[in-house]
Amino acid sequence: MAQFMPLADAIATHVHDGDTLAMEGFTHLIPHAAGHELIRQQKQELTVMRMTPDIIYDQLIGMGLVRKLVFSWGGNPGVGSLHRFRDAVEKEWPRALELEEHSHAGMACAYQAGASGLPFAVLRGYAGTDMPHYNPNIKRISCPFTGEQLAAVPAHRPDVAVIHAQKADRAGNVLITGIQGVQKEVVLGAKRAIVTVEEKVDDLGAGFNAIVLPHWVIAAVCVVPFGAHPSYAQGYYKRDNAFYTEWDDISRTRESFLAWIADYITGTRDHAGFMAKFNAAHSDKERSNG
Amino acid sequence: MADDTKAGYTRDELMIVEAARQLRSGQSCFVGIGMPSLAANLARLTHASEIILIYESGTIGAKPAVLPLSIGDQELAETADAVVSVPEIFTYWLQGGRINIGFLGAAQIDRYANINTTVIGGDGYHHPKVRLPGAGGAPEIATSCGEVFILLRQNSKSFVDKLDFITSVGHLDGGNARQRIGMPGRGPTRIITDLGILEPHPESRELMLTRIHPGVTVDEVLAATGWPLKVSEHLQQTEPPSQHYLDVMRDLQQRTAKAHAGGR
Numbered sequence: 178m179a180q181f182m183p184l185a186d187a188i189a190t191h192v193h194d195g196d197t198l199a200m201e202g203f204t205h206l207i208p209h210a211a212g213h214e215l216i217r218q219q220k221q222e223l224t225v226m227r228m229t230p231d232i233i234y235d236q237l238i239g240m241g242l243v244r245k246l247v248f249s250w251g252g253n254p255g256v257g258s259l260h261r262f263r264d265a266v267e268k269e270w271p272r273a274l275e276l277e278e279h280s281h282a283g284m285a286c287a288y289q290a291g292a293s294g295l296p297f298a299v300l301r302g303y304a305g306t307d308m309p310h311y312n313p314n315i316k317r318i319s320c321p322f323t324g325e326q327l328a329a330v331p332a333h334r335p336d337v338a339v340i341h342a343q344k345a346d347r348a349g350n351v352l353i354t355g356i357q358g359v360q361k362e363v364v365l366g367a368k369r370a371i372v373t374v375e376e377k378v379d380d381l382g383a384g385f386n387a388i389v390l391p392h393w394v395i396a397a398v399c400v401v402p403f404g405a406h407p408s409y410a411q412g413y414y415k416r417d418n419a420f421y422t423e424w425d426d427i428s429r430t431r432e433s434f435l436a437w438i439a440d441y442i443t444g445t446r447d448h449a450g451f452m453a454k455f456n457a458a459h460s461d462k463e464r465s466n467g
Numbered sequence: 468m469a470d471d472t473k474a475g476y477t478r479d480e481l482m483i484v485e486a487a488r489q490l491r492s493g494q495s496c497f498v499g500i501g502m503p504s505l506a507a508n509l510a511r512l513t514h515a516s517e518i519i520l521i522y523e524s525g526t527i528g529a530k531p532a533v534l535p536l537s538i539g540d541q542e543l544a545e546t547a548d549a550v551v552s553v554p555e556i557f558t559y560w561l562q563g564g565r566i567n568i569g570f571l572g573a574a575q576i577d578r579y580a581n582i583n584t585t586v587i588g589g590d591g592y593h594h595p596k597v598r599l600p601g602a603g604g605a606p607e608i609a610t611s612c613g614e615v616f617i618l619l620r621q622n623s624k625s626f627v628d629k630l631d632f633i634t635s636v637g638h639l640d641g642g643n644a645r646q647r648i649g650m651p652g653r654g655p656t657r658i659i660t661d662l663g664i665l666e667p668h669p670e671s672r673e674l675m676l677t678r679i680h681p682g683v684t685v686d687e688v689l690a691a692t693g694w695p696l697k698v699s700e701h702l703q704q705t706e707p708p709s710q711h712y713l714d715v716m717r718d719l720q721q722r723t724a725k726a727h728a729g730g731r
Contacts (some may be wrong), residue, residue: 203524203525203539203553204537204538204540205524205539205541205544228553229603249601249602250602250603251600251601252600254500254536254537254538254539255500255535255536255537256536258598258600262598263598266595266598267589267594267596267597267598278585279602280603280604280606280607281523281553281602281603281604281607282558282561282562282606282607285553285554285558286554286557286558288554289554300557300558300607301562301611301649301651302562302606302607303606304648304650305581305633305636305639305644305648306602306606306633306634306636307585307633307634308585308602308606308634311592311593326648326649355541355544355550356524356525356539356541356543356544356550357525357550357553358524358525358539358552358553359552359553359554361552409541411541411544415541416537416541418536418727419727419728421536
């Protein structure tokens, strides 16, 4: 049953050291505020899964909180490399990072299987690639009816799912609009789900067939305006493409990365504090690229 | 982009226009981000207004006014005919056999059009010199689309004798390898580069240079390829890009740069 609580309480209550976390959102609705809070609370030895690690996991990896990453595409979209991810893989800084690497289709199907209560997913994929040689969780399976050779991957059943959405009503029912990624699957496949939302409303105003996650599949709902920034929330604010470009510089060296985290994340009390600091630092600058 | 040539366009521009020309109205095209997205939208804004662009974020029939920076920009969602979940786009639409063309980029490619976007050099997968982003949607796009076009710049670093990692399968080790391992699509049929177009031999499936861009010599193409590249006996020259295509492309790029600068 969904309980409204501050984000810091939700992370403290529902995320434990050593947990497997899936923080999803496909470019859209990435739960960045929750990622920042994991850093503030120094959650350790995490296994994190996510199709596109993106800036949110680049930060967790760079802070040494991640033991293992399960993923399918690790770049800075439209910009280039994730430097903290690369430094961890190439130089084991700040620690070695165990990888479990899939394709997008493999990840999506594994989440579907998790939500479906099945032990594994089946797909027509990975054939002929080198991926199964390095990921023992990709296996071949024969169709019992036709004999066709297909791929099997185990279901994703994370301890905790974390997503961001536009709205929750007073009961904690959550509405997602726009690009919906794998959020429904990850919430239904997880043992516990934390949802941050832009706002709490009396009526979701959801049309027929809208994507609504009922309150009774969610553990905690946290009202966090701009909780997806620098990702976007359709209908609320745009993707901060300029910051994605800026991240390329910030994250390029260990020193500039750590300085940014100290300044913006551990140096702020919560997401409102982060946004205030961020906006103050960026309001006087004309964005010239991105 | 590379320096302007005397021709009034760059080789990158020539590559993008030539790639756009490969697409047709009415086709459904699964589009990778970056250069494939630029070429596919150029096609949509010129000769192929009815092309159906599909991005892996679940946006079907996207008609972006500016190019997306990421594969899931709001511009794609707002202009799409339908927005579906990521599991749905990969299962019902891609694996379901609904897509005619997969349009991919690559970091490295070999003579059978297998591609690597995972690791380069160093001491193998676990200790690479360069860690690339990885697979994304490409392995299954390469598996299930009717055919695949690949767009990348041609040089001895990108066109290699042996890949460090096969991320997505082209024609594997040639011949009927795709059929043998149960891949429904025809695989890569055209590789569009800044020097020309390569196509697989009908039987061996080894890539051959079939078309060369204006101002490029065969020796130059051979020198930019990390294996002894075969050249078609019927080698043809591509048409230079028309001013109309160049204008539409540059306009799109300018609109895009302006839009992304104002993200906040």
